[in-house]
Amino acid sequence: MIGIDLVEIERITKLKERFGDKALAKFLAPDEIALAKSDATAAGFYAAKEAVSKALGIGISAQCGFMDIKLYKDAKNAPYFTLSRHLIEAYAITDLALSITHDNGFAIAVAVIEGTKSTRQLWH
Template sequence: MIAGIGIDLVEIARIERIATRWGDAFLGRVFTLREIDSCSGRARPATHFAGRFAVKEALLKSLGLGLGMGVRLREIETVNERDGRPRLRLYANALRILEGRGIRRTHLTITHTKDHAVAVVVLEADSPGPRGAELDTDPHE
């Protein structure tokens, strides 16, 4: 049963500007050491930092939370499987919130263009979560 869906779009240049201005202070506040190592070793680090930032925001949206609502961004980590697929690894409050809501699986995708990074997170639970909007089945439209 789908328990939450979140999507986020990040402007890569914005992340690059912030990282240039604040350097390690920004990176260390937002990203885990593993994420910093992974992104810094890429040809276009800002693109990959933007993608991981989008993941963090998309997860918060899938939970109905915003920044500063009990989950620190470093509690949300994107790691890659051996085949390159991204996967969420959660810590502390982020993990407790998902476990408390009965979330058993997470699904994640990230994509980039020259200017933007987008991430989508889908949360899956074994039991029914909040209901979505009913489909409009009016045959007269």
Template sequence: MNLEIGADIIATSRIKNAIAKFGLGFLERFLLPSEMLLAYKNKEKLVLYNKDSKSLSHEFISTKTHFFTQESLDLYTTQMQDIFNDLQANFTIESYKIDTIAGFWAIKEACSKALGIGIGKELGFHDICIYKDMYGKPHLALHENKYNNFRIQKIAISMSHDCLNVIAVCVITFNEA
């Protein structure tokens, strides 16, 4: 069993400034639609769109194996399109939890470092999905192709933040070749 660890720290002000400068496009560059919903402050508004609050969850992820397929992600995105359209039309920086967004950035960077490749051609931001369990604990899933290519056995993440910085750690165990 091979074990690798990655860590990242980011100032929340960097994320806030990037959102202020580039708007929703910045979020769309590195967050999956489901992650944008997790960072959205007004959960009651989201539930009004869909009375089945399960649809707001990460049901497209196989939480037992921690991977997702492109087909299931596309289906989820299609089902949630009305919500995404409204979020785009009414975008304001105040509608989002900046510390959560910064945490997602740090987690994705930490994961890429644990994999030893960084974010780039081999692993994109959208190949990594952060979701939360019923207790609010964050978990990480990879796109099925990446998960299988890296022969991942288990992924564990943790993050912490104060008003200025977010730190994230990712530990990955790999299956033997």
């Protein structure tokens, strides 16, 4: 399962102007906010969560809220994520992958989720 999302970095800048310190808390947990040192990184994180929800096929929803997706950085600064246990179990997920890029005012994220339970019929 694959998901992609594009976010304009200025959207984060404006969100911060409007909501101050609470802006990032609308979609990031405190540990994630600590990692999002720039608006570009925060925009990448926003795109990442939307991309993950698209890979699941459900979008950000009652089934999959922003806090059901947790973002991290490894020792080499590569992003990765985990999901709430109910999502891992519902989709029998076996592996997760995430890539983020930003340039020229935009951030893009691509998420790949592997599982043993298909979300749709594969034959015709």
